[in-house]
Amino acid sequence: MTAAVYAARKRMNAVLVTKEVGGQVMWTMDIENYMGYQxxxxxxxxxxxxxxxxxxxxxxxxxxxNRLIVKDDGTFTVVSAEREYHSKTVIIASGKRPKRLGVPGEEEFAGRGVSYCATCDGPLFAGKNVAVIGGGNSALQAAIELSQVADKVYLVARNNYNADPIVVEKLKKSNNIVELSGDTKGIQGSQSVEKLIIASLDSREETDLPVQGVFVEIGLMPNSEYCDGVVKLNDGGEIVTDCRTRTKIPGLFAAGDVTNGPDKQIVIAAGDGAKAALVAYEYLLHKRPHCG
Incomplete structure (x- = not known):
């Protein structure tokens, strides 16, 4: 959206093609580090x-x-299920999506107790027992948020927390979050989720946790499949760019969490979007070749 605003301000003939508005930010309840808003x-x-x-x-x-094509004349075709768009430049800002656990019952109970967004679905579990899977900032923040509505929150992490100290401090202040260490083995129930099965990291002994909701917060994966084979990706599937959001392909830029940028923050993604639009404008103005 930031790239779109900057493109519009430069009077570029731009179209914003998006599956939805908001992305990961829509899943976040408490934002305390975006400038201008305490x-x-x-x-x-x-x-x-x-x-x-x-x-x-x-x-x-x-x-x-679902597809990005680089044509022989250096222009681009962006293909969606409905139509094709032709352009001289493309800014990829498709962000990331939640990783799946890949355990029995996860797909079966998606939307029936299994969720990937505590902000969206948390209120549905008021007074119930839930589990949060993960050990990063998102997982801990989800557990904290859910603790305000759920009766009990099990926080299941495989390793030590990889979260900011201030988030860990907030977690420790809650009196209804139960911290557990283990591997998730499966999710079971009848019509909806009834229990989460975890295994001890040491003994491998399995334990059934009586929960009505399971929130998966084990990380994210980039939405870059549609440009695989077109642009260079790193081992994590992120688009490789230089410090000016340029890829190896002239006229193709990428911004935000879909790239290999080291820090995934809202303010950085927004800055990337602004930068990408300005660099794209410069590219169209001068049509100079560059090294990505």
Whole structure:
């Protein structure tokens, strides 16, 4: 959305093609490090972003992109399920999505107790027992958020927490979060989730946790499949860019969490989007070849 605003301000003929508005920010309840807001929720911040985008005469198409083609003349074709778009430049800013556990019952109970968004689905589990799987910032924040509505929250981590100290401190202050160490082996139930099965890391002994909800927070994977084989990806599937958001392909830029940038923060992603639009404008203005 930031790239779209900057492109519109430069009077570029741009179209924003997106499956949805908001991405990961919509899953975040408490944001305390985005400049200008001492505290704001993710949905509130995205509403402000969207309001600003709609101030410009920008075309927005709600479609999922499934293929990117680089043509022989150096232009691009972006293919969605509905149509094709032809352009001289492309900014890829498709972000990331939650990783799956890959255990029995996960797919079966998705939407029936298995969730990947505590902010979205947490209120549905008021007064119930839930489990959060993961040990990073997102997992701990999800456990803290859920502790305010759920009766009991099991936080299941395989390794030591990989989270900011301030988040760990907040976690320790809660009196209804039970911290456990183990591997997730499966999710079971009848019509909806009824228990989570975990195994001890040492003895491998299995334990059944009586829960009605399982929140998976084990990391993210980039939405880059549609450009695999077109642009260089690292081992994690992230698009490789230089410090000016340029890829190895002239006219193709990438911004935010879909790239190999070292820090995944909202303010950095927004900055990347602004930078990408400005660099794309410069590219169109001068059509100079570059080294990515």
């Amino acid at each position: 505290f704001i929720t993710g949905p509130e911040l995205i509403a402000k972003f969207e309001e600003q985008v709609r101030q410009f005469p920008l075309k927005i198409k709600y479609e999922e992109v």
